[in-house]
Amino acid sequence: MDFRFTEDQLLLTESVRDYLAAIHGQEVLRRLDQGDKRDPAIWQGLVEMGLPGLLVPEEHGGLGLNLVDAAPIAAECGRCCLTEPLVDTAFVAVPWLLAKGEYSQMAAIAAGVVKYPLHHSINPWVADGSDGEALTSVDPLRLLVRGGGGDDxxxxxxxxxxxxxxxxxxxxxxxxxxxxxxxxxxxxxxxxxxxxxxxxxxxxxxxxxxxxxxxxxxxxxxxxxxxxxxxxxxxxxxxxxxxxxxxxxxxxxxxxxxxxxxxxxxxxxxxxxxxxxxxxxxxxxxxxxxxxxxxxxxxxxxxxxxxxx
CATH class of the missing domain: 1.20.140.10 (Butyryl-CoA Dehydrogenase, subunit A, domain 3)
Known part of the structure; x- marks a missing residue:
């Protein structure tokens, strides 16, 4: 059995790494930290790369890839200390919703219109949530609100x-x-x-x-x-x-x-x-x-x- 990544997977990961290195370097982190923490242009760039729709089925406007394809891309998001909630929305919320048979928001996620905050009882906070009391994180670039949720x-x-x-x-x-x-x-x-x-x-x-x-x-x-x-x-x-x-x-x-x-x-x-x-x-x-x-x-x-x- 061959456990190595395919050439296509490696090429995709390398392309994302190069792109993120170009648009999300150390100077960008400092600019965001001294400003509003988020830049709509960065999210739009990720959308144009097709990353929010990476796991969204093709019939809903996505690329139809899977978790094995997404994991090394998530690692690249960590490598550049990405501020935008790409991983939570595209690589967690999408497969979770698909597993439940919920397709209504797939097209909107793929198009970058929807960012999906994740609520779970194991966390007393919600990252990039829109409602709730703002919390302070050890990471100055994480936007947290008080929350929780179910235990799925x-x-x-x-x-x-x-x-x-x-x-x-x-x-x-x-x-x-x-x-x-x-x-x-x-x-x-x-x-x-x-x-x-x-x-x-x-x-x-x-x-x-x-x-x-x-x-x-x-x-x-x-x-x-x-x-x-x-x-x-x-x-x-x-x-x-x-x-x-x-x-x-x-x-x-x-x-x-x-x-x-x-x-x-x-x-x-x-x-x-x-x-x-x-x-x-x-x-x-x-x-x-x-x-x-x-x-x-x-x-x-x-x-x-x-x-x-």
Missing amino acids: PQLLNLAALMTAAQLVGIADAMLQQAVEYAKIRTQFGQPVGAFQAIKHQLANCAVAIEFAKPVVWRAAAAMQDGLASAPVHVSHAKVAATDAAMLTAETAIQVHGAMGYTYEVDLHFWMKRSWALAGAWGSRAFHLKRIDEAVLGSALQIGPQATFA
């Missing part, structure tokens, strides 16, 4: 999956920033990246990220195929991605000499986004409990004989 497990799993995908993209971006800084920051007459201790720390981050990625892609495939074990794979993905992002954030701060905490260093945008998403759609403890219950309760068979079952 499908919504929880889809949102946790795409949150994990964003976290690996965020971790990738933080690692890249740390590596670049280690090349130019000097100590004792040489770049700090030349010191073995720094190399080992950055290598540990790279290993954690690369180990988390296939776990996230596996969870996306399990959700797409409707496997009974999908919730456990999602929890595994959320834990692995959270751990990779937290380790990378801490390491990147240390490489920057703790300056990463400060507003003057761009790293803080990604660091704060990783903190915010780590607790979104289920904490690490919540997802570890789901994994423990599945494994210890024998609901999930483990071992080489069950790996590809």
Whole structure:
């Protein structure tokens, strides 16, 4: 069985990465943070790229792709610290509504007319919601209102999956920033990246990220195929991605000499986004409990004989 992404999937992901890098760089994050947090032109650009309609069926004006196609795109949204609610609307709300047989808003979502806030009891807030008391987030570019909602497990799993995908993209971006800084920051007459201790720390981050990625892609495939074990794979993905992002954030701060905490260093945008998403759609403890219950309760068979079952 070939688990690699297809050439078309890789090309789509690369195209989105290049586009987001061009329109949503570090200077844009600072402009948004000092202004209204949102820019309609950015959303319109995403619409013109066809991204809100990525999972919308073709007969409703979308591209008709699936969760495996969407997961690496969500990672790219994390990589650029995207402010617009593309992931929540296009990669969570759309498959959730489709699973319930609700098609009435598909065309509007694909056209970029509708942004769909997600309400769930696991979160005491709603991101990009229009009603409710405004809340302050650790991430200055997240717009939250007080809220909650039902307890639909499908919504929880889809949102946790795409949150994990964003976290690996965020971790990738933080690692890249740390590596670049280690090349130019000097100590004792040489770049700090030349010191073995720094190399080992950055290598540990790279290993954690690369180990988390296939776990996230596996969870996306399990959700797409409707496997009974999908919730456990999602929890595994959320834990692995959270751990990779937290380790990378801490390491990147240390490489920057703790300056990463400060507003003057761009790293803080990604660091704060990783903190915010780590607790979104289920904490690490919540997802570890789901994994423990599945494994210890024998609901999930483990071992080489069950790996590809």
